[in-house]
Amino acid sequence: MKKVKQENPNGGNMLNELYVFMVDLPIRFRETTCAECNWSLPTFYRKMRGVDKPSEHDKNKIIPALSNAEKEGILRKACLVLEDLKVCLAKYK
Numbered sequence: 001m002k003k004v005k006q007e008n009p010n011g012g013n014m015l016n017e018l019y020v021f022m023v024d025l026p027i028r029f030r031e032t033t034c035a036e037c038n039w040s041l042p043t044f045y046r047k048m049r050g051v052d053k054p055s056e057h058d059k060n061k062i063i064p065a066l067s068n069a070e071k072e073g074i075l076r077k078a079c080l081v082l083e084d085l086k087v088c089l090a091k092y093k
Contacts, residue, residue, distance in 0.1 A: 014092050021088050029081045036073040 034044050050065030066074070 018088065018092075021085065025081060025085065028084070029078060032077040032081065033074055036077050037070055 030041075030044060033039070034041065039047065047066060047070070052062050052064050055061040055063055
């Protein structure tokens with residue numbers, strides 16, 4: 001279920017606009033990351049719980065929880081979401 005962004009019809013309450021925007025940030029990050037990495041929601045949460053672990057065959061080798069491509073995609077989407085926040089905040093500076 002996609003959350004509908006609440007718009008303030010009066011357009012003048014900075015606190016309300018920032019609060020609604022910030023509440024929506026984790027949802028926006030999750031949705032864009034899932035789209036970037038081609039993950040479902042269960043995959044997103046499973047990947048979020050994952051940790052790097054030692055290989056069963058070679059104790060000196062580490063099996064990463066996320067691939068390098070996944071890490072790059074996640075960082076790219078996090079930066080885009082933060083840029084959106086900066087644009088929202090710039091309206092009030």
